[in-house]
Amino acid sequence: MQMPPRIKMPERAPDIRNKDFKQVNTGYTAEESVAEAKRCLQCPNSSCVKGCPVEINIPGFIKKLAEGNAPAAIEILKEKNNLPAVCGRVCPQETQCEKHCILAKKGESIAIGNLERYAADFKLQSLPHCSGEAAKAEKNSQFSTLNSKLPLKVAVVGSGPAGLACAGDLAKLGYDVTVFESLHDTGGVLRYGIPEFRLPKKVLDSEIDYLKNLGVRFVLNTLIGRTKTVKRLFDEGYKAVFVGVGAGLPIFLGVEGENLNHVYSANEFLVRVNLMRAYEFPKYDTPVYKGKNVVVVGGGNTAMDSARTALRLGAQSVKLVYRRSENEMPARLEERIHAKEEGVEFITLTNPVKFIAGQNRCVAGAECVKMELGEPDASGRRRPKKIENSNFIIESDMVVLALGLNPNPVLASLTDGLNTDKDGYIEIDENFMTSLNGVFAGGDIAGGDTVIQAMGMGKKSAKNIHEYLQRFL
Numbered sequence: 001m002q003m004p005p006r007i008k009m010p011e012r013a014p015d016i017r018n019k020d021f022k023q024v025n026t027g028y029t030a031e032e033s034v035a036e037a038k039r040c041l042q043c044p045n046s047s048c049v050k051g052c053p054v055e056i057n058i059p060g061f062i063k064k065l066a067e068g069n070a071p072a073a074i075e076i077l078k079e080k081n082n083l084p085a086v087c088g089r090v091c092p093q094e095t096q097c098e099k100h101c102i103l104a105k106k107g108e109s110i111a112i113g114n115l116e117r118y119a120a121d122f123k124l125q126s127l128p129h130c131s132g133e134a135a136k137a138e139k140n141s142q143f144s145t146l147n148s149k150l151p152l153k154v155a156v157v158g159s160g161p162a163g164l165a166c167a168g169d170l171a172k173l174g175y176d177v178t179v180f181e182s183l184h185d186t187g188g189v190l191r192y193g194i195p196e197f198r199l200p201k202k203v204l205d206s207e208i209d210y211l212k213n214l215g216v217r218f219v220l221n222t223l224i225g226r227t228k229t230v231k232r233l234f235d236e237g238y239k240a241v242f243v244g245v246g247a248g249l250p251i252f253l254g255v256e257g258e259n260l261n262h263v264y265s266a267n268e269f270l271v272r273v274n275l276m277r278a279y280e281f282p283k284y285d286t287p288v289y290k291g292k293n294v295v296v297v298g299g300g301n302t303a304m305d306s307a308r309t310a311l312r313l314g315a316q317s318v319k320l321v322y323r324r325s326e327n328e329m330p331a332r333l334e335e336r337i338h339a340k341e342e343g344v345e346f347i348t349l350t351n352p353v354k355f356i357a358g359q360n361r362c363v364a365g366a367e368c369v370k371m372e373l374g375e376p377d378a379s380g381r382r383r384p385k386k387i388e389n390s391n392f393i394i395e396s397d398m399v400v401l402a403l404g405l406n407p408n409p410v411l412a413s414l415t416d417g418l419n420t421d422k423d424g425y426i427e428i429d430e431n432f433m434t435s436l437n438g439v440f441a442g443g444d445i446a447g448g449d450t451v452i453q454a455m456g457m458g459k460k461s462a463k464n465i466h467e468y469l470q471r472f473l
Contacts, residue, residue, distance in 0.1 A: 006108035007036040011338075018311050018342035021196040021279035025089075025114075030068070033118040037066035040110050043102055048112060051100035053456030054165070056080045058097060058112055065115055070122040077119055082168035083161065083207045083455065085124060086190060088117025089199050091452040092332050124206045151176040152469055155238040157224045157411065160188025161451045162244035162443025164211060165458030166465075171214040173466050178238075179216060182223040183275075188246055189444075190451070192271045195305050196279040197312070225414035230439060239472055240438045240465045243426060244458060247405035247444035253297070257355025258401070261362040262289055266298065266306045266402035273309055291398025294318045295366050296344075297352055298402030299329035304336065306400045307344045318344045319394060323351040323371050323384040349373070351384065353391070355399060366394045407445050432461040433468070440465055 010026045011017075017024050028036065040062045048058045057076050064073035077084040093113035101109035151174055156167045159181040167177045185191060186208050190199060212218070224230065224245075233241055250265030252258050264272075269288075273279060276286040294310040296303050299322035307318045320339070322329060325348050329336060340346065349371045358364025370390035373382035407424040419427045419435035426434055426441040434441050442448065442457030 003103060003107060004035070004039055006039070006111055007032050007114075009111070009114045014338075014341040014343070017197070018308070021312055023200060024197055024338055027121055028114060028118040030070075033065050033070070033115060034068055036111050037062045037115055039103070040066065041102060047100040047102065048097045048110070051097040053096065053452045054080050054459055056097075056116075061119060062110065062112070062115055065119060070119050070126075073115075073119040074123040077116060080459075081116075081455070082165060082211060084116050085120035085203050085207055086161070086199060087452055087455070088113050088115075088120050089203070090190075090194060092450060094333065096452065121203075124203065152240075152472055153178070153236075153238045154465060154469075155180060155224075155233045155241045156244065157230075157241065158182075158188060158244040158246060158443070158445075159186040159208075159218060160244055160246045160443060160454065161190060162246075162445075162448065162454040162458035162461075163188070163242065164190075164208070165455035166242045166244065166442065166462045167216045167458075168211050168214060169459050169462035170465060171211065171216045173462070175466075175469075177216045179218045180222045180224050181218060181220050182227075182245075184220055186218055186220070188244075192274045193267070193302070193305075195270065195273070195309050195312075197308070198305065223410065225411040230411070230415050230418070230436070234438070239469055240440065242458070242461055242465065243411060243434070243439060243441040243445060244443040244454070245408045245411050245445050246454075248408040249406040249424075250401070251403040251406060252401060253352060253403065255352060255354055257357060257363065260355055260357055261360065262291065262397060263355055263363050263399045264401070266296075266302045266400050267405060269306055269400050270302070270309065273313070279312070288313065289398060290314050291396070292316045293396050294398045294400065295352075295394055295396040296320045296400045296402055297366075298322065298404075299324065299326075299331055300402060300404070301331045301335055302404075303400075303402035304331045304339045304344075306402050308339055308342055310398070310400065311342055311344065315398075319347050319396075320344050321347050321350050321352060321366070321368060321394070323349070324373060324381060325349055328373075328381045347394070349384070351386070352399075356393065358397075363396060363399050366396050366399060367391055368394060405444070412445075431464040431468075432457065433464065438468070440468075 046059045061073040061076040097112045098109040103109050153176045156163045156179040159179050167179050170177045250267045272288050277284040290313045294315045296307040307320050310318050350368050352366045352368050354367040356365040370387045371384040374385045377383040412420050425447050428446050432440045440461045442461045443454035448454040448457050
């Protein structure tokens with residue numbers, strides 16, 4: 001019996017979507033979700049679960065969708081994942097759960113991410129009034145029944161994916177959880193680093209409202225390390241601290257001209273657009289420079305986000321420059337396809353060596369060299385090598401450097417006794433505890449990479465914090 005083909009997620013037309021910040025993928029219909037879910041073989045030894053950093057019961061929620069029972073599907077998802085509407089949109093399922101799907105060996109895997117998004121969106125759209133009661137019902141009452149004491153207090157530093165995952169699981173266990181966020185709103189990279197067309201703010205807000213209904217409190221505009229120290233948190237009665245402050249220190253090329261006007265790190269560019277709501281122009285007339293001929297350097301998801309954002313802000317041309325071939329790009333295949341469909345030009349095996357100044361010290365071009373691939377490096381990808389005398393110039397009035405981020409240095413540098421490695425990542429043991437007793441860490445600051453990996457580290461930290469805090473009961 002031949003398996004039916006995978007059902008593709010409907011998308012808006014490229015020549016329309018590249019002019020606004022509305023979602024690219026429009027989501028499954030109820031009929032499409034049932035048809036795709038019925039492709040699942042319901043394997044007794046589900047290899048897809050092994051590929052999920054938060055260990056979602058994937059066959060379980062898909063079975064409910066196949067039965068047309070979306071409310072039951074989302075309840076199964078919520079058992080392991082507090083942010084399914086986020087993960088269904090931004091997680092690299094093709095290299096995790098879907099990669100391990102048995103059907104992938106014979107053809108096309110189950111569209112696990114698309115089904116997760118459908119179930120989560122069904123809950124947000126059809127049952128928003130239930131979120132509060134459902135969240136409260138999940139809280140474990142063990143502390144109120146076993147103890148006359150008030151619930152133990154836990155501080156979570158940073159409201160990105162690691163912090164949110166940790167906070168949600170601790171709240172379900174009955175802890176009094178407070179999340180401290182340095183910015184004026186919650187979400188970290190989910191709010192400020194991912195464009196609106198991939199993750200709408202209203203979707204993120206709904207997910208965070210669920211955590212608030214669990215009892216999680218959020219304290220904004222508070223930079224732990226400066227506004228108050230980790231020591232002070234313990235002095236205020238917190239029995240454990242989770243650090244999930246992410247990676248916010250941009251990496252640069254170290255070439256001439258990087259300090260010219262209109263040369264941005266991707267972190268600065270995307271935060272400016274998200275923080276000041278440039279995606280809602282003309283409702284918000286945000287003072288973000290809008291280049292006409294934009295060069296984006298890099299090959300990851302952030303590079304794709306930057307290039308596609310520049311198009312939506314009105315760029316006439318966007319060229320994505322990457323030093324390896326497209327096969328080595330770490331960006332998701334879907335994001336690469338969308339970028340090219342929308343008009344981004346890929347210039348591969350190319351690397352900038354200098355940025356050229358124009359009037360008023362504004363960038364006027366990128367001098368580049370051609371590259372060729374040599375032997376594999378530590379990442380397993382072939383190492384790029386410069387081809388001598390291959391220099392050429394790309395005219396550009398704006399450059400975005402999407403070369404990755406180093407760990408956020410603020411909290412670690414201001415906290416005595418908190419050890420970091422040579423690259424600035426907070427050192428943790430097998431239980432996610434740092435060099436300071438009672439202080440745990442996870443996510444980008446401790447070597448995480450993707451949103452879902454950060455969430456997995458946050459969830460494992462919550463479990464270890466719970467075990468650590470048994471001494472106080």
